[in-house]
Amino acid sequence: xxxxxxxxxxxxxxxxxxxxxxxxxxxxxxxxxxxxxxxxxxxxxxxxxxxxxxxxxxxxxxxxxxxxxxxxxxxxxxxxxxxxxxxxxxxxxxxxxxxxxxxxxxxxxxxxxxxxxxxxxxxxxxxxxxxxxxxxxxxxxxxxxxxxxxxxxxxxxxxxxxxxxxxxxxxxxxxxxxxxxxxxxxxxxxxxxxxxxxxxxxxxxxxxxxxxxxxxxxxxxxxxxxxxxxxxxxxxxxxxxxxxxxxxxxxxxxxxxxxxxxxxxxxxxxxxxxxxxxxxxxxxxxxxxxxxxxxxxxxxxxxxxxxxxxxxxxxxxxxxxxxxxxxxxxxxxxxxxxxxxxxxxxx
Amino acid sequence: xxxxxxxxxxxxxxxxxxxxxxxxxxxxxxxxxxxxxxxxxxxxxxxxxxxxxxxxxxxxxxxxxxxxxxxxxxxxxxxxxxxxxxxxxxxxxxxxxxxxxxxxxxxxxxxxxxxxxxxxxxxxxxxxxxxxxxxxxxxxxxxxxxxxxxxxxxxxxxxxxxxxxxxxxxxxxxxxxxxxxxxxxxxxxxxxxxxxxxxxxxxxxxxxxxxxxxxxxxxxxxxxxxxxxxxxxxxxxxxxxxxxxxxxxxxxxxxxxxxxxxxxxxxxxxxxxxxxxxxxxxxxxxxxxxxxxxxxxxxxxxxxxxxxxxxxxxxxxxxxxxxxxxxxxxxxxxxxxxxxxxxxxxxxxxxxxxxxxxxxxxxxxxxxxxxxxxxxxxxxxxxxxxxxxxxxxxxxxxxxxxxxxxxxxxxxxxxxxxxxxxxxxxxxxxxxxx
Numbered sequence: 207x208x209x210x211x212x213x214x215x216x217x218x219x220x221x222x223x224x225x226x227x228x229x230x231x232x233x234x235x236x237x238x239x240x241x242x243x244x245x246x247x248x249x250x251x252x253x254x255x256x257x258x259x260x261x262x263x264x265x266x267x268x269x270x271x272x273x274x275x276x277x278x279x280x281x282x283x284x285x286x287x288x289x290x291x292x293x294x295x296x297x298x299x300x301x302x303x304x305x306x307x308x309x310x311x312x313x314x315x316x317x318x319x320x321x322x323x324x325x326x327x328x329x330x331x332x333x334x335x336x337x338x339x340x341x342x343x344x345x346x347x348x349x350x351x352x353x354x355x356x357x358x359x360x361x362x363x364x365x366x367x368x369x370x371x372x373x374x375x376x377x378x379x380x381x382x383x384x385x386x387x388x389x390x391x392x393x394x395x396x397x398x399x400x401x402x403x404x405x406x407x408x409x410x411x412x413x414x415x416x417x418x419x420x421x422x423x424x425x426x427x428x429x430x431x432x433x434x435x436x437x438x439x440x441x442x443x444x445x446x447x448x449x450x451x452x453x454x455x456x457x458x459x460x461x462x463x464x465x466x467x468x469x470x471x472x473x474x475x476x477x478x479x480x481x482x483x484x485x486x487x488x489x490x491x492x493x494x495x496x497x498x499x500x501x502x503x504x505x506x507x508x509x510x511x512x513x514x515x516x517x518x519x520x521x522x523x524x525x526x527x528x529x530x531x532x533x534x535x536x537x538x539x540x541x542x543x544x545x546x547x548x549x550x551x552x553x
Numbered sequence: 554x555x556x557x558x559x560x561x562x563x564x565x566x567x568x569x570x571x572x573x574x575x576x577x578x579x580x581x582x583x584x585x586x587x588x589x590x591x592x593x594x595x596x597x598x599x600x601x602x603x604x605x606x607x608x609x610x611x612x613x614x615x616x617x618x619x620x621x622x623x624x625x626x627x628x629x630x631x632x633x634x635x636x637x638x639x640x641x642x643x644x645x646x647x648x649x650x651x652x653x654x655x656x657x658x659x660x661x662x663x664x665x666x667x668x669x670x671x672x673x674x675x676x677x678x679x680x681x682x683x684x685x686x687x688x689x690x691x692x693x694x695x696x697x698x699x700x701x702x703x704x705x706x707x708x709x710x711x712x713x714x715x716x717x718x719x720x721x722x723x724x725x726x727x728x729x730x731x732x733x734x735x736x737x738x739x740x741x742x743x744x745x746x747x748x749x750x751x752x753x754x755x756x757x758x759x760x761x762x763x764x765x766x767x768x769x770x771x772x773x774x775x776x777x778x779x780x781x782x783x784x785x786x787x788x789x790x791x792x793x794x795x796x797x798x799x800x801x802x803x804x805x806x807x808x809x810x811x812x813x814x815x816x817x818x819x820x821x822x823x824x825x826x827x828x829x830x831x832x833x834x835x836x837x838x839x840x841x842x843x844x845x846x847x848x849x850x851x852x853x854x855x856x857x858x859x860x861x862x863x864x865x866x867x868x869x870x871x872x873x874x875x876x877x878x879x880x881x882x883x884x885x886x887x888x889x890x891x892x893x894x895x896x897x898x899x900x901x902x903x904x905x906x907x908x909x910x911x912x913x914x915x916x917x918x919x920x921x922x923x924x925x926x927x928x929x930x931x932x933x934x935x936x937x938x939x940x941x942x943x944x945x946x947x948x949x950x951x952x953x954x955x956x957x958x959x960x961x962x963x964x965x966x967x968x969x970x971x972x973x974x975x976x977x978x979x980x981x982x983x984x985x986x987x
Contacts, residue, residue, distance in 0.1 A: 433907055
């Protein structure tokens with residue numbers, strides 16, 4: 207009995223000194239240092255956008271127009287940063303994506319709405335407009351007209367109302383994470399306590415894999431003719447602002463923030479503790495692709511059409527990252543993506 | 554030798570433990586159905602998916618409409634109750650075996666070792682008289698009520714249970730399990746939050762110790778259970794082993810309960826009576842004697858059950874990597890595989906190639922399982938070729954296997970969409986990394 211107890215105590219001591227952070231610390235750090243601050247920043251930026259579009263429409267000028275467009279860029283970028291939180295948690299129930307950033311928008315649908323003579327207000331945008339006629343995409347479309355048509359009353363109605371709905375919905379998502387939804391527990395508590403840390407990490411990794419798969423296979427790959435019989439540059443989700451590269455960068459920086467939240471108790475540290483090679487490779491690829499995207503100045507769609515070879519390296523890095531997360535990281539962390547162990551029957 | 558063996562086989566033993574086996578089996582079968590209903594698996598695994606991966610030769614086994622699938626599981630449940638109560642026992646066992654086999658054959662991505670075992674065992678039960686006692690059939694006079702039956706009945710059941718342990722143990726005799734302690738080295742640290750023992754699970758030594766202990770247990774437990782001197786200690790160890798497995802890997806589902814109940818058959822056949830303080834009434838035991846035909850069938854069955862799990866030794870490569878000879882080989886929880894699967898489509902008319910994902914009508918679970926299985930990868934390539942039309946499809950799959958860095962699993966230059974319903978993997982699956 208004494209031997210068993212001694213072994214157990216020794217094991218506990220050794221275990222607590224073992225290499226790599228614990229999964230619960232990693233999840234706490236991701237929640238508190240990456241996901242929640244990211245959502246809060248997105249909500250603040252959306253509120254700033256709402257104010258900037260209202261100011262522009264109240265006092266149209268070149269300056270207020272430029273400020274509104276700048277506010278849109280910031281709101282969109284912060285939203286892309288926070289987008290990982292929409293792959294799991296309350297976003298689905300709140301239908302956040304359909305109100306904040308549905309892609310692609312329908313330019314013809316928006317023009318029809320503008321020409322319809324309908325009074326466009328928050329209530330209309332929230333409950334009657336189609337997903338393709340609202341959200342950050344619609345605001346981008348209306349704001350990036352010339353100043354005269356952008357400040358027309360009907361256009362302004364849509365711009366202001368869509369911005370307001372984006373601000374409300376982004377804040378609602380943040381509130382659901384920190385304060386709960388319909389009397390339920392705050393999702394942050396569920397994520398960071400009720401479910402196991404391994405399940406929470408599984409949600410994060412699945413979100414990362416989906417982001418990278420979408421960027422590489424469904425967007426950039428199609429634009430370059432790698433995942434389509436012919437190049438389809440329009441596969442890159444990029445509107446009138448031509449900010450595709452900035453948005454890709456924001457999504458990848460969000461992945462980096464998620465990986466590095468907590469320093470020595472971070473997801474990156476956990477992965478490195480299981481495989482130094484995989485940890486270093488992820489770091490190198492993320493650094494390279496973020497740097498490569500940072501030097502792109504014009505629209506990515508134009509690049510894909512005119513100088514596609516310049517985007518090959520970016521595609522390769524993102525595709526490699528996807529492979530690392532989907533096969534290596536999932537395996538290293540024993541994460542189950544979408545099913546349970548094949549020897550079990552827990553569905 | 555043979556006459557002595559025959560005499561021993563036909564000698565009488567208490568039928569009580571056989572009855573307990575029957576009751577336990579039926580209850581587990583019923584629990585299986587309840588879990589399918591309670592978790593909504595009838596819909597999510599059978600009704601909702603637009604496509605099911607067929608087994609070559611069993612393409613005719615298809616999913617019923619929704620009500621039909623629920624009815625099908627209801628039939629399995631009723632058959633399980635029939636087995637438990639010993640009501641129309643042989644019919645119940647036959648219906649249970651056929652209906653569960655049908656379910657298993659609908660979709661290859663749903664293969665589970667213990668469902669396979671349930672089908673085999675229910676089939677065996679049709680031919681062994683486990684309704685001899687503690688059954689409604691005996692009470693109703695449909696069969697002669699007997700407190701004893703021939704020893705071969707217990708032997709058959711012990712073989713049925715013992716083969717799982719033995720072959721699961723034999724499958725552990727490989728360098729990944731014994732030298733690299735994989736996949737436990739990958740799996741255990743993810744359970745570090747378990748109360749008290751969690752920190753221990755992060756230690757590399759724990760995975761090594763548990764790997765060796767697991768192999769030793771599986772390879773020898775049948776011996777310990779069979780030897781009367783160690784039986785009393787071996788069974789609690791077995792329950793502890795399965796309890797630990799369940800605590801560490803709750804998603805393993807019914808397997809620990811199933812095997813803990815089934816292994817009771819290794820105890821003295823009269824153990825239920827000893828436990829209840831009742832005595833066995835000596836009665837007639839004419840039925841169930843071994844005929845030459847029955848003996849032949851039993852030997853053929855036993856030989857088949859030995860050959861099937863060992864057939865992969867005749868094939869090149871690691872069965873856990875290639876999947877060749879995997880089904881029915883009791884490779885229980887020996888692989889950790891995660892893969893990234895894309896498909897490369899080529900239009901032969903233009904020679905233009907492009908890359909696509911697995912069809913989005915495959916469920917997330919199907920996609921994940923498919924990506925690690927050569928046969929399902931081939932079938933998916935065929936689906937893509939059908940969807941696009943007049944194209945050839947190759948698979949580009951990278952696989953991380955038992956803690957190794959991911960490596961190329963399939964040859965992306967080999968077209969696999971032409972012959973989809975085949976187990977052939979030669980030239981298509983690349984060698985396992987060292």
